[in-house]
Amino acid sequence: MLRENYATWHCGAHEISLARPRIMGILNVTPDSFSDGGENLDHDAAVARGLAMLDEGADIIDVGGESTRPGHTPVSSEEEAARVVPVVRALVEAGAVVSIDTRHADVARMCVRLGASIVNDVTGFTDPEMVQVAADTDCGCVVMHWNREGLGTHVARRQVLLDESRPAGSALPRPAASQHRFTLPDQAPVMRQVMGFLGDQARTLMRAGVSRERICMDPGAGFDKFADEDVVIQRATRSMVSMGYPLLCAVSRKRFVGALSGVTDAAARDAATAGVCISAIENGARILRVHNVAEVAQAVNAYWAVAHKDARQGFVSLGSNVGNRVANLARAAQLIDEIPLTCVVSVSHAYETEPAYGIATPVANAVAEIRTELHPLVLMGKLLEVEDQLGRIRPKGEKDDAPRPGAKKPGSGPRTIDCDLVWVEGETHAGARLTLPHPRLGERDYVIVPMEDLMHDPERFLAHAGIAVTPRDERVGHVTADLGEVAWE
Structure with missing residues (x-):
């Protein structure tokens, strides 16, 4: 903290x-x-x-x-x-x-x-x-x-x-x-x-x-x-x-x-x-x-x-199911590191994960640990710009890969990159644009497992933050393979 x-x-x-x-x-x-x-x-x-x-x-x-x-x-x-x-x-x-x-x-x-x-x-x-x-x-x-x-x-x-x-x-x-x-x-x-x-x-x-x-x-x-x-x-x-x-x-x-x-x-x-x-x-x-x-x-x-110097710890879930997926994750981490008043501390390995929330094909996922001094909503806007830079196409009505308050429906389209702000230290927020902590964070195997590369015990960390973590066999988007290091630096 x-x-x-x-x-x-x-x-x-x-x-x-x-x-x-x-x-x-x-x-x-x-x-x-x-x-x-x-x-x-x-x-x-x-x-x-x-x-x-x-x-x-x-x-x-x-x-x-x-x-x-x-x-x-x-x-x-x-x-x-x-x-x-x-x-x-x-x-x-x-x-x-x-x-x-x-x-x-x-x-x-x-x-x-x-x-x-x-x-x-x-x-x-x-x-x-x-x-x-x-x-x-x-x-x-x-x-x-x-x-x-x-x-x-x-x-x-x-x-x-x-x-x-x-x-x-x-x-x-x-x-x-x-x-x-x-x-x-x-x-x-x-x-x-x-x-x-x-x-x-x-x-x-x-x-x-x-x-x-x-x-x-x-x-x-x-x-x-x-x-x-x-x-x-x-x-x-x-x-x-x-x-x-x-x-x-x-x-x-x-x-x-x-x-x-x-x-x-x-x-x-x-x-x-x-x-x-x-x-x-x-x-x-x-x-x-x-x-x-x-x-x-x-x-x-x-x-x-x-x-005010006010750096906060945060985690961004990264996902790609189009093109060179691991390269997309690496490029996203590089662009996040370029966001003003924000830096990437470390990035987990990339993992192959089962499709979830209506997505048709397997996804390469990773988690980036960041430090940021931006307001979460400002940071969220910058993350959407990263998605745009990497060619993310959002079908009309698609807001995210899982429903949030105010979202019209789950997205199921292909994406070169998905940058999902899932947790920021000391921040809770509700809204269609951003919900913190992410309402489905605790059920996502493709977030919990990569976080194990970044800290000793993510389940305990999240529980301390008030986030209930689902037992592994009941999670969605299960990890099926380790795709190796994400070479972002």
Whole structure:
């Protein structure tokens, strides 16, 4: 294992590695959310959007059925459930890590029973019933700060100073000679309130039996806070991280982001959102809740690759059943070694294997061990380019040699090369484009046997990674012969 940062957020059946930033995609199933209301109110449209966000780089999908924008109209728990339950159910079935954004305990409990892994409570678990939901389940808990009376420190302070400097009968304020002006309010009183609340609620959860590893903090950007206060809070990110809980940055398209960037239209604030997110990451935040997953993922992946040394171990399964098959495997390994921020460490022998998943002829297979600093989805795109360079032809509808979530059907056509990313250290992902670990890794003899050339005990290694390995006689694609070394160097 190469990772130096082993921080994790425990969320139900998932342990989310925080060794790199994670993206939580916002899926509002509402008619009145401030920037995307009505776009995903139809259940099918909402599910499709959630699945698309997974392929764009989302690690978590946060499903909400009630708008919390200023002036919103509260909805009943029954109405909220009708909006979100079908969407949560479908996304969980697709393998997604789902968060339910709700203040209703009955909706939270229902969605967790359906498989949602996280409860994102905008009221910060101030409702004892919501605390009980957390105690009765193993979900991750997002504690958000929302002082409905408002912090108001900056405006109140300025108003006092103006009042004190205004002579009787004066129509306009006159600054006092000794008045000191500051662009932002004092950080101390703002952060005492925000961090005090978050700490108190975390302790409330822990007293109820919720483990510390399940709790995440959200300072609640935009929730009855002035823009100046939001900036003060963002600048105190490092202090909030020092509390010892994962920190969520939920600034997407908020009013203060518009104030900083000069952009009035909320939906046009994605670039500015990415800028604030990168600042938060640099100061220790590791979960980013955003609307535009693709744009923020692109910015964050580029920033992280340049700013942080973060090499991960990975394995790529290689297969060929056309032409000089072993030579195809060798050339694929050479091209993978040329991918930026990626290198091939070693390649197993090539093995003759029985046809599997509808393939008509025997296949030459090998496994390459790699190190990479690319995001898995970026790396997957590069592996597809390797396939293209070697003349891989994909019949319409073919996505892979075995079905994955979202794939239309198993492929059975000949291929000069198949580059299958099967495992990356610390990474789990669901989506039609990439699923990690590969959902059929443990049943593939043509992967397990070549891995024996790369490590002492691949079955134990995979079991430690949570991957069940099928007994050899029950596997598919059995190895029938050793074809020798793959001369890739």
